[in-house]
Amino acid sequence: EDKVVQSPLSLVVHEGDTVTLNCSYEVTNFRSLLWYKQEKKAPTFLFMLTSSGIEKKSGRLSSILDKKELFSILNITATQTGDSAIYLCAVDSYNTDKLIFGTGTRLQVFP
Amino acid sequence: NAGVTQTPKFQVLKTGQSMTLQCAQDMNHEYMSWYRQDPGMGLRLIHYSVGAGITDQGEVPNGYNVSRSTTEDFPLRLLSAAPSQTSVYFCASRGTADYLETQYFGPGTRLLVL
Numbered sequence: 441e442d443k444v445v446q447s448p449l450s451l452v453v454h455e456g457d458t459v460t461l462n463c464s465y466e467v468t469n470f471r472s473l474l475w476y477k478q479e480k481k482a483p484t485f486l487f488m489l490t491s492s493g494i495e496k497k498s499g500r501l502s503s504i505l506d507k508k509e510l511f512s513i514l515n516i517t518a519t520q521t522g523d524s525a526i527y528l529c530a531v532d533s534y535n536t537d538k539l540i541f542g543t544g545t546r547l548q549v550f551p
Numbered sequence: 552n553a554g555v556t557q558t559p560k561f562q563v564l565k566t567g568q569s570m571t572l573q574c575a576q577d578m579n580h581e582y583m584s585w586y587r588q589d590p591g592m593g594l595r596l597i598h599y600s601v602g603a604g605i606t607d608q609g610e611v612p613n614g615y616n617v618s619r620s621t622t623e624d625f626p627l628r629l630l631s632a633a634p635s636q637t638s639v640y641f642c643a644s645r646g647t648a649d650y651l652e653t654q655y656f657g658p659g660t661r662l663l664v665l
Binding site: 449481483485528538539540541543 | 586592596609641658659
C-alpha cells in the first residue's frame with residue numbers, strides 16, 4: 441500500500457533558526473514528490489521533485505529528493521514568523537491519478 | 552478566472568441529514584478530486600474524477616457519493632451525515648496534460664456534524 445510519512449509532526453523554533461522537514465515514502469512506480477505549504481486555508485504549491493540529487497530552491501526554502509533511500513527533505517533557513525504553517529508532502533505514481541499525502545509537519549516560528 | 556470555488560464555506564448538520572458540497576472550476580480541467588482534512592491525518596482522498604462521466608473512489612469513500620455530469624462541476628454528497636464526517640473538505644482540479652504542480656485547491660468547506 442502506498443504511504444507517505446512526515447516527521448516531525450510538530451516543530452517549534454525561534455525566528456532565524458534553520459529547520460529541516462522530512463518526508464519518506466513507499467509508492468509503486470514513483471513519478472513525483474510534491475511539497476505544499478498550508479496556512480489557514482488551502483494548500484499552496486512549493487516544489488515538485490522528480491529526480492534524485494537535484495535541489496529545488498525558492499528564496500529561503502529548498503528541497504531535495506533521494507529516490508534510492510525514498511525520502512525528501514525541505515529546508516527553511518533564517519525562519520520568519522510568516523513561515524508558520526503546516527507543510528505537506530505528497531507523492532504521485534504512474535499507476536494512478538491520485539496524490540497520496542502525508543500527515544504534515546506543523547511548524548511554529550516565534551519571534 | 553475564478554479558479555476552484557467551493558460552497559458553502561461552513562455548514563452545521565445534524566446526524567442523519569443529507570447535503571451536497573459544491574465544487575466548480577472554470578479552467579476546463581479534466582481531473583477533479585475531493586479530500587478531507589482532519590487534525591493529524593493530512594489530506595485524504597475521498598473520490599476523484601478523470602473526466603465528465605467518470606468517477607472513482609479514493610482512500611475514504613464510505614458515506615460519500617459523487618457525480619461528474621459536466622467538466623466544470625464535481626459535487627460531493629453526504630447521504631446521511633455522521634459526526635465522524637466532521638472535517639474540512641477541499642476540492643482540487645488539474646488539467647489533463649499538466650504536471651501535478653498545477654493542481655489547484657479550492658478554499659475549503661468546514662463541516663460540523665452534531
